[in-house]
Amino acid sequence: MFSITPSHIIEYLYCARYTFFEYVLAVPQNEDKYYKVQRGRTLHDEKLERNKGYLRKRIGAVEKWEDQYLTNATMRGRIDEVLKLEDGSFAPLDYKFAEYKDKLYDTYKQQLFCYAVLIEDNWGAKVNRGFIVYIRSKNKLLEVEIKQSDKELIRESISGFLEIVEKNHFPKATKYKRRCVNCTYRNICTK
Template sequence: MCMDDTNAMITVSDVLEYMFCPRFIFYMYCLTISQYEGRRFKVQTGRDVHEKKRITNPDYFRKKLGVCGRCQEVYLSSETHHIKAIVDDVLTFDDGTMGPFEYKFSEFKGRIPETYEMQLAFQALLIQEVYHSKVTRGYICFVRSQNVVKEVPISEEMIDSLAEIVQSILSIIQEGYYPKKTIITNRCDDCTYRKICV
């Protein structure tokens, strides 16, 4: 066992690392070997932009997205699902539903990456749990494409897929088993753990 199951709280980053390769979770939690992602320029730049570049005009949200309420930098957690996150914006829509809004330091290239969709699903699950409100959509703001905003439908299938990933992560952490690595072999070339991965 790597960690007491009562203390295990999964983050969005954990889910994205698992999607990249399940062994990231084993190395980070069971062997406590950090990957030092904070040293990467793009990661740090993205964090800086998160702090400085935001859509602050409330009329944009009200007129374009039908928003009647907005909370920024909201910390949410669920002991039931063992997950936690800070959501850039939690929006309340005119139809009574709610949804997450995320800023990304990236360009929109015609489609929403799966990792972004999964992050919104993660946040949607938290919003549903904490606010007891239905979540059917979320939004991504692509900062490097002049703040273009794209809607992402949140389906039950996305939530179910996320729940399976979270359970797999918890199993690795709690049982300490060594998972199979990613089947996408070119990911290994730029992996922090490539020298110790068997």
């Protein structure tokens, strides 16, 4: 069985054809070659080692687990921090090497939703919120509500992803045509 990551789900939700081109036809995106991605990963890892205590205190965390690699039957992911909060619920915390520009991107939320599913499946604890820290904006902290419907979206997306990969199903293109403009696969996609 295919082991799905939050990145797979984010791409699937952006346009399901990413899944088809990359994992059925094996046409790579080659995004990892970009300098900003590599530099961001390096700084992200360095940031994990500094200035965490005050953020956890602001959030109301009573316990923490750093750099957690979690799996369930279909998905896997590495979570920067899993927090147990004062009310007994759990929450993922993710550091982003990014500036906050008054907009919380869907991709960041979707990643937290994936982490919520993994935390619930592994700890059996309720997850109803997550946190994002924007490193390049002086560690700006955002709280994100995570509803049951958000976790169901992730589970449905896993099923859709697996249908494409396991059955070689060619999905419909995204209904948001602006996404096609800068798409890696725009030259081979039949829209």
